[in-house]
Amino acid sequence: MKTIKTLTILTLIFNALILIGAGHGIAPFIYGEFAALNWISEDLNSIKFYGNYDDLLTLTLIISLICQFILLYSFFEKKILKKLQLKIYATTVLILSILYLTKDFISSNLDRFTLICSIPFLISGIILIEKSFKTLKFENQKKHYS
Numbered sequence: 001m002k003t004i005k006t007l008t009i010l011t012l013i014f015n016a017l018i019l020i021g022a023g024h025g026i027a028p029f030i031y032g033e034f035a036a037l038n039w040i041s042e043d044l045n046s047i048k049f050y051g052n053y054d055d056l057l058t059l060t061l062i063i064s065l066i067c068q069f070i071l072l073y074s075f076f077e078k079k080i081l082k083k084l085q086l087k088i089y090a091t092t093v094l095i096l097s098i099l100y101l102t103k104d105f106i107s108s109n110l111d112r113f114t115l116i117c118s119i120p121f122l123i124s125g126i127i128l129i130e131k132s133f134k135t136l137k138f139e140n141q142k143k144h145y146s
Contacts, residue, residue, distance in 0.1 A: 014121035
């Protein structure tokens with residue numbers, strides 16, 4: 001479980017440090033997440049479920065913030081099976097949201113830039129999911145046979 005805890009921390013850090021194109025510059029995801037909270041408090045119509053990079057950015061940032069809180073909550077969960085399930089679900093949604101945000105990476109430099117900056121996060125997230133699945137399977141077998 002120590003490996004999974006370390007991977008969870010790395011995944012959170014790498015997710016927070018993904019660089020996004022924001023305005024006329026770049027910013028880390030963590031900055032954008034708190035800015036997105038301000039944007040939606042002013043105008044709920046700023047959340048769009050389809051469109052280009054700029055349209056999807058607010059939605060992706062909000063999803064990311066929620067999933068980060070779920071991953072943080074998983075540290076305090078006592079039940080090992082629920083803890084692993086939370087990690088798997090939250091990390092999967094984080095990965096899918098980044099991939100959805102950067103879906104036009106072939107034709108958009110902004111999407112390509114964010115996708116390249118998210119490679120460390122994607123690697124750590126995939127490894128976290130894989131290790132969590134293996135541990136979950138082991139815990140289920142241990143529970144079944146005891």
